Amino acid sequence: xxxxxxxxxxxxxxxxxxxxxxxxxxxxxxxxxxxxxxxxxxxxxxxxxxxxxxxxxxxxxxxxxxxxxxxxxxxxxxxxxxxxxxxxxxxxxxxxxxxxxx
Numbered sequence: 085x086x087x088x089x090x091x092x093x094x095x096x097x098x099x100x101x102x103x104x105x106x107x108x109x110x111x112x113x114x115x116x117x118x119x120x121x122x123x124x125x126x127x128x129x130x131x132x133x134x135x136x137x138x139x140x141x142x143x144x145x146x147x148x149x150x151x152x153x154x155x156x157x158x159x160x161x162x163x164x165x166x167x168x169x170x171x172x173x174x175x176x177x178x179x180x181x182x183x184x185x186x
Contacts (some may be wrong), residue, residue, distance in 0.1 A: 087169075089184060089185075093180060093184055094186045095122055095180075096180050096183060096184060097132070098176050098179050098180045098183070099176075101181050102173060102176040102177065102178065105172075105173075106169075106173055109165070109168065110165075113161050113164070116161060117158065117161060120157050121154060124150060124151065124154050127147075127150070128147070131186075133138055134146065135147030135150065
């Protein structure tokens, strides 16, 4: 039931490199996101007065732009991952498939 091509791919050195680099990069981005998100939640929980400071003469508080920053940060790191996946990871995948199908 096992396909010999799958075994070749799993033993290929570039596949091992792909797996290692993708996992490491994913963990780094995940930790960054968790720090930013839970840092914001911790500010809400433990320092409401800091987030409640008004900006200028309006009614907008400091918490609004910081919250928007969390959302923008999420979009940015998603874009970073997609860009890396579409370049580096796709190149490695293409090389692996080319080598295995020889």
